[in-house]
Amino acid sequence: MLKPRSGTQETYSFNSPVGYAKKPLLPSLIHSSSQEKVEFHPHVKPKRIRLDTLPFEVRAKIANELSQFDCLNLLRTNKAMYMSTMPRLYQHIVIDENYSQFNKEIPFKYYENPEKTRPDYRKEHSCTFVKSSYNFRRLLTHYIQLYDTKFKYCEPSNIPTGSFPYIKTLKCLELPDSLNTYDHELNDQISEFFTTLVHLRELIWLNDNFRLEYLGSLPNTSSIRTLVLNIKFSNYLSELSSEPPEHSDTESISSVSSSKPLTFANITNFQIRPFQNSTRLQRIINNLLVGENSAQVSQNLRVLKIARFDKDVNVLVPPCGELVSPNSDSLSDLDLHTIRAVSESKLEYLANLQVLSLNNCLVSASDADLLLKSVNLKNLKTLELKNVSEYQRVTQAAVHEGIEDSFLTRICDHIGQLEHLALDFREAYTDTVWLFLSNLKSEVLKSLDLILRYNSTKLEQFSVDGLYQCYGQALVSGTKKDTVTKLSIEIKQENQFCDLIIPLPSNHFYRELSQFKQLSALRINPNVSHDCHEVLQMVESLPRLKYLDVFGAQAGGAPNLGLGMVHPTIYDDWFKVQHVAIMYFHHNSQLNYIRINRCVFERKDEVVPRDGLDAWFSQLVRVGYNVEM
Structure with missing residues (x-):
């Protein structure tokens, strides 16, 4: 029960508005758990808590909840806030000229799972975006000075490791256009910048100016967990001569990039493009990925993505009529050994691989057996076959009888609980993609990215409407319509010079899509x-x-x-x-x-x-x- 107020207190409360800057509305004055009067003393200053007096870990957590612009304002307040905010600014760097701070959909927070024993635990960390050439050069210059003047000599002190602004993730998605990537001073500065990345865990460089010598500058390659590179203009490619695969181990990457061998012993995510041909792919795997730690790398590897070209294009793929031949003479100009290069490399059996992506590769039905000997497909969560072409060595009589054996049909029964699937598979005189979808045993498929292809050779065996009907039935087979949450369907007609994008026919697919x-x-x-x-x-x-x-x-x-x-x-x-x-x-x-x-x-x-x-x-x-x- 509320106690009666005195006349003076009631007059003061009635004539003193609250809810503005000088007198904010206090929740305790409105909501009281005991229903007793809250003593209010207008002349007594409330006890204030200063941020800089909080423990370092609390201040670091506060900084991690702020955007990079708020952090810049916060670190200018005093020395204590400067020391606790700097690690948040440098821990996760994203270089992208297309970034805009007004697009709130693009988060500045990222999550990772640092502990294998706790799959549900996710560590949260915030990132800093760099989008202009001035800010990129400023990042290089300032961080090199910061490392040389302070942290290079202070690491053995009793200051917590988290207080050092070490860069742990570096993503270069797209450099600003105004940067001259051929400038020697800029490349030398980038090389020096890489020497300061002591605790780097993730290196993602999609811009095509990357040089393999940058990897030789890394002081601690054993800390790398993720390595995603575009080596289109790398100097290393000039050393990757097209010599026979049996000589691919004679020249190590260390002779190209640094005096010490590169060892990424703890790498779990490896993505590389463009490998150009199977010989170079085998050299990249042996000398860049595996090194002298074949057993450890093969055990730890979770993601493997390889692409033959630097862009997702199909201008250099053979026409559909050349994918079937009675002998190998007509196929001599094609690079047919991508999977064999992986199988015969230093990599051992990939028992724990979860993501496999093949982009712009040529495969055959026999390559499926090599893949099964190299990768545990039952453990795969994501499979991407993008613009993959299958060639067949069969006679013309066998073509008319029908080609039933294919790469997809051989691996279908060995795939376990797949969650994400991307299929862009080119075939001639047959189509086994819809058959693969129908026989897929996964009951937890969440994402399906499907490109339906037909050409003049397929139309000798199928009608277009019959092909559409087969794909429509395959889409709703099993439990797909109950589990898939992301679906992309595209139809392409293959011609000699380009692919024509065909809209979904009005009498097919819409009824099936309505069931998802x-x-x-x-x-x-x-x-x-x-x-x-x-x-x-x-x-x-x-x-x-x-x-x-x-x-x-x-x-x-x-x-x-x-x-x-x-x-x-x-x-x-x-x-x-x-x-x-x-x-x-x-x-x-x-x-x-x-x-x-x-x-x-x-x-x-x-x-x-x-x-x-x-x-x-x-x-x-x-x-x-x-x-x-």
């Missing part, structure tokens, strides 16, 4: 040239759909002039198709984002065009677009 009630992300090429009823009805039937990606010539409706301006605005392409986005939003109230070709829209109180989210959106609707896995 768990879908949260969908990517399709809709056929709305005559009637969009099938597409809208399918979108309306998906109760959990949040991200919709529609592409193709018909995705944005009939061509129009947008705002009709002589000088188009930055969002002119968005305004040309925003009426289509409004239509999709109207038919599904759960949709949050829609991408029409490259134009992303967000649902708020109204439809809002968004720029700079293309890469982020691709990770949500495609398989294999996350560089970290």
Whole structure:
């Protein structure tokens, strides 16, 4: 029961407003657990807590919750906050000229699982983005000075290791265009910068200016867990002569990049592009990945991704008519030994591999046996076969009888509980992709990125409608329609010079897609040239759909002039198709984002065009677009 107030106290409370800057609203004055009067003394100053008096670990945790811009303001307050905030600024560096601080969808927090024994435990850490050439050079200069003047000599002291601003993750997604990557001074500075990365755990460098000599500058290669590199213009490639595989071990990478051998003994994630041919791939695996630790690397490796080209293109793949031959003479110009290079390398049996990606490779049915001897497919969680072509050595008579043996049919029964699958598989005179999907035993498939291909040779064995029907039945076979949350379907017609993107036919696939009630992300090429009823009805039937990606010539409706301006605005392409986005939003109230070709829209109180989210959106609707896995 509340005690009666005296007249003076009531007058003071009635005439003293609260809730503004000089007198904030105190929750304890409103909510009291004991229902007793809270004594209030207006002239007594409340006890204040200073941030700089908190323990170092608490201040570091506070800094980890802030963005890089708030951290810069915080570290200027005093020395204590400077020391506890600096590690947060440098622990995770992302270099990306396309980053925008106004795109809140791109998080500055990342999570990792540092302990194998605790799979549910995730350690949280924040990152710093660098997007301009000035800031990139400033990062190199300042960190080198910081390391030389302070931390190089202070590490043995009693200051906690977490107080040192060591860079633990370095991601170079795209360097600023204004940087001259051929500048010798810049490359020398980058090499010196790499000598300071004592505790580096993740190195991701997708820009094509990377040099293998940078790896030779690393002071502690045993700390590396993730290595994702684009070695398109690396000096090391000039040393990778196309000599026979049996001589591939004679020259170590150490003779190219440094005086000491490179040993990534604890690496778990290895992604490399472009390897160009199987001979060079075997040299890269032997001299860069494995070194002298074949048993340990093979045991620890969880992610292996290899790509023949630096871009996901198929301009150099052989035509479909050349994928079948009665002898090997006509195949002599093709690089057919990618999987054999992996199998015959220093790598031992990969029993714990969880992610396998082959990009722009040529395989045969016999390569499946080599793959089974090299990788434990039952342990795979993610399988990506992107623009993979299968060649067959069969006679013309066998072609007319039908080709049943293939790479996919041989590995299908050995694949366990697959969660993510990307299939872009080229074949001639047969199609076993739909058969692979039908026989897939996984009951936990969450993501499916499928490209359906047909060409003139396949049409000798199948009709187009018959092929569509086989794929439609394969999509809903098993438990896929109950477990898949991310689905991308694309149809390509192979021609001699390029692939034609074909929209989904109006009489196929939409009924099957409507059965995927768990879908949260969908990517399709809709056929709305005559009637969009099938597409809208399918979108309306998906109760959990949040991200919709529609592409193709018909995705944005009939061509129009947008705002009709002589000088188009930055969002002119968005305004040309925003009426289509409004239509999709109207038919599904759960949709949050829609991408029409490259134009992303967000649902708020109204439809809002968004720029700079293309890469982020691709990770949500495609398989294999996350560089970290």
